[in-house]
Amino acid sequence: MDLSLSPFHFVTLDQTQVRSCLFYPPKNNQSNFFEYGFSVKNGRTMASFFAVPFSYGKGLPPKPEPNCRTVFTKSRIEDRPIIGEPDLGIIIGKLVLMGKFKEALEFFEILESREEPMDMSTCDSLVNACIALKSSTGAKRVFYYLIQRGFSSDLYINNRVLLMLLKCGLISDADRWFDEMPERNVVSWSIMVNGASNLGFYKEALGLFVKIWEELTDGDSRIFAAAIRACAGLAVASYGMQLHACTVKMSLETEIFISCALVDMYSKCGIIEDARMVFDLMPEKNVVGWNSMIAGYALNGYSEEAMDLYYEMQRASVKMDQFTYSCTIRVCARLALLEHAKQAHAGLVRNGFGLDTVANTALVDFYSRWGRIEDARRVFDKMIKPNVISWNAMIAGYGNHGMGMEAIELFKQMLSKGMKPNHVTFLAVLSACSYSGLSDQGWHYFESMSRDHKIKPRAMHYACMIELLGREGLLDQAFSLIRDAPFKPTENMWAALLTASRVHKNFELGRFAAERLIGMEPEKLANYIVLLNIYNASGREDDVTKVRQALLRRGLRLLPAFSWINIKKRSHGFLFGDKSHPQTSDIYKKLDEMMKEIVNYGYVPPVRSLLPDVLEEEDQLVVYHSEKLAVAFGLISTPEFTSLQVVQGHRICGDCHATLKLIAFVTRREIVVRDAGKFHHFKRAKCSCGDYW
Template identity: 40%
Template sequence: MRDKFFQSCSCYIQIQLGFTQVLNRRQPRVQVYLTNCSSNSGKIHTNFRTYAHLLQNSIPSRSLGSHTHFNANSYMSYLKRLIHYNGHATDARHMFDKTPQRDEVSYWNRLIQSCAKSGNLKTAHQLFDKMPTRNVVSWNAMISGYDQYGLKEKVLNLFCQMVHSGVKPDQFTFPSTLRSCGFLSALNPGKQLHGYIIRTGFESNAFVGSALIDLYAKCEKTGDARRVFDEMPERDTVLWTTMIGVYAQNQFAEESLKLFCKMQKEDMKQDSIILLTVLIACGSLAALAQGKMVHAQVIKAGFHTNYIVGNAIVDMYAKCAAMKDAHRMFDRMSERDVVSWTAMIVGYIQNGYCEEALKLFQKLLWTDVKPNRFTFASTLSACANLAMLELGKQLHAHIVGVGYESVLSVESSLISMYAKCGSIDDAALVFNQIASKDLISWNAMIAGYAINGNGKEAFQLFKLMIEADMNPDRITFLNVLSACSHAGLVNEGCLCFELMRREYINLVTTNHYACMIDLLGRAGQLSEAENIVNNMHIKPDALVWKALLHACRIHANVELGERAAEHLLQCEPEEPSNYVLLSNVYAAANRWPDAAKARKLMKDRGLKTQRGCSWIHVKNRLYAFVAENTSHPLSEEIYAMV
């Protein structure tokens, strides 16, 4: 009955009376009382003040006997609850100052750890500064707290103070400090720390070794990371996972797969994380055979029911262009989240099945899974690729309804969709409504003007972008040069190209040279175009020679065309369109026998041109047409109309 009374206590007087009555009772009853009163979040700080008062004044140490230490531990536990669940760090600190155990380092450490883990770093540091003595646990508590909440510079400063104070770091100190060096890309301090680790004998510790590998990876020193890995006397699953992940994250997918094969030979246990990493590497390399082997290992290990691993398998098959396998895996998944659906939608789009992507998106809307910004952005690109303006507008309305209209990635996708569907005014309207434009949104709008033939608008927007202190990238310059080329803006294109070569030379690729050659070629300035090719700072590729050959076709310049064709066929001898382009150069100059020879050469090499395809969207259905195709049920009527 008395226990029930304690459980119902809520006011200060009741707590005092109830606790006073239990003082002479068994100690476990006090523990029950504390547990129940601490669950009342509104009164917890009052309860603890009462307990602190009673602990110091009302309970003689002789009456507690062997339970004195137990009470101190209980008291610390509830101080930690006070911090974690109620955020009363200051109250906990003041109460701690009144306890008899405040001179014991372990109690200081426990309170500091609680404050640090709950984000009360100011209170934690105040307690840390007041400590009569500090040990390695004290320093680790503060270093770990600052590391957890992203204050990496403070971590490094604390570590230096720790070393200077004469306290030796341990295996729990180094990982946080190494992570901070990696986060700050502080390679030199990281190397100095590595040397200190070797001197103190912690280089063989698996956790420290893993942190070292991660440090070098974040500083783009993959070779150094591999050396640390190779020099480890014993390598556990964590180390293997870290190193394989480093290769995968730094675009060394092939090395990632090789290391995974080596891990298998050493009969190391594989967890879901490492299999997930290897699946990503297989997708990056489009390594279907290896991906299927890893899929089999996932099933063997029992991880196939994990929806995160399932998502990685779907994504891997999609990147390997194995959409049937991807859909089979998708259908077998017992649990599908928004990542699962988005991976399938993106896979269909990347492999040219935009209509299937839209059908899958419609199915998604009938489920309980809510599309996210990536889902909407991907689906908008499918609408753009199929030029389905009405469906794009419906999707835009849905996006507004769910509140994603102000997300930059979605806004940029909306701009691209409207532009590719020919509604450039709607694209400009979306662009102008963006409060804080990023590089992607600027590029999307410039590209929109370019593909719609608005060269002047594209160039003016580029100038506004520069004035807004937004640094252009390769895509920006490519869009501007393309816009100038199709609009015949030779002077503007030359200004853009000169700016790029003068201030952004590292961004220049053969694509930009090809655009510039196309610009000059369309304007009839073939000698200037050839001069640019001859003075390129990088080796011309097939794209450059094709642009020059195309210009020769426009102006029937056979002599220059033959020189360009010679280089082009050396670069791409198996590309049939190159022979067709050369044939068209001869045809433009009325040299029909030579034109026939070029096409005969293509046929003799067993090359065939790919047929063109056009499509039309009627009543929510897409119809595709290829030359000489009679598969459509109304093909006779269609050809009769044509």
């Protein structure tokens, strides 16, 4: 077959049976050097050749053909011919160097079919490919190839294979390989202990640490650090303290690996004072040490201390990483520090971590949690590879804001992208359906969990369905679902039934659910308050007295309801009947004006309201509840077109809910209230919760 080749042009010679390669010059006869690329295909494999130089002159034949054993490109396995018996080890090595890990494993399939042995360089390249891809399948293939071929190499390669097996999650294969290693050094033990600890096999990691002393006379800081992390995973401080003592005796306590592991261990065991002591004694604090201490404070509920340490880290000019920012954003979400979270977001982008999945997921969660659902979606849409946690956060965000259809559409998009949902995903979807009253869709996805996705519904999924039935007033069916559940009813299930009973004023069923809740959570004050108000609303004065006596016996007392609003980057808090604010007179004047105006739109002051978790003393000051004061302050402090966002630590009462709907209508503003249960978007005399909360 005669083909005219143009410079830098690639052609395929199909059905070629010969091994020789023929070159034909271009039609002009100028004496120059050209470069050609072409591929040869014979139905089994394809080999491509690049940068093939030759010269020709007038009347002269082409220069001798080049060596056909050059560079191979990616192609289907069944389409690669064996041309000049190429050295597959060299090909695999070059592909790994170029970052073409999948292609390297494809060529390994050819190597598996041959009887020739694998050299150490090829093995090392395949190990790199499997680790880069985190391919458990590839790692198993390499492992069994070495086992079947009786592969024998030096200690370095054996350690590399051990590392590959652990990085790919193959703990049993790693254990077998470790046992059969003819020689082991401190690196081998360190890899094994670290791998077992990272995979969550904490007891096994500690067992390996004990065995180390049978073979080694000296310890290594990384082995100690891995053992300490295993203690953190088990949350067993006593073992960790013994290891801490050993490191002190061996003068290893100032090693950076040891110090960071100790901070993490003490934090996870709840001994935050000792964690801070270790942190303060570190001679040099790197970013891992700072992150461990900030995360420790956040884990143990010391959010203010975590933020203080974050600012101290800034002042120390420590270069922060994506973990620093993601942890800080989560702390800001807990403290409602919107402006601080925005600064962390800016720092994340400024320092080159704008595409980090973990940090962006934290941002999605933060913006969703604090009413900025549009900002959350913008962050989510910019993520290149959102993981299942990212999808869950965005779906849950839509659900919490009463945007059930948007949550369902995003879930469908998640499935179309090939993402595999987990039980948290379905919890977010079902919560969205129950919050938005999407009954048909809710039952469809509840049934599809086990039918299509092989996920067994848990108690929290049942609680969503109970809430969905309760929203429709189907209290008998909701009670039947609790009774027929394949497990013992949980607190969330009874709480969902209690909410439905309160909304639909079925006091008898509400009393039954509240009593069950008190039996399961005797120290939870909110359960007593709901039961107290149910008795009070149904006129059962004797039972009211009994509940009050039970509260006194247990020493339980409801903290005053508290609400706050951010105005001009400053937080303003209010208690019910609060008169401590500098602008108290203006606030009360504005609230009184609004209360008079909404009477013209159908507002009726309550005689006796059934409040979710508010005591009678606070009920008497219903006109001046904390959320009303916060909204009144927002109205006098912001332009007329500005939406208001109020946060409160309790569930909003019925009167405040009705009042804010009408205030939003009269002022033509959107008022967003985040209470202890969910978001309420008040707009045009309606609420996103559909008056069910």
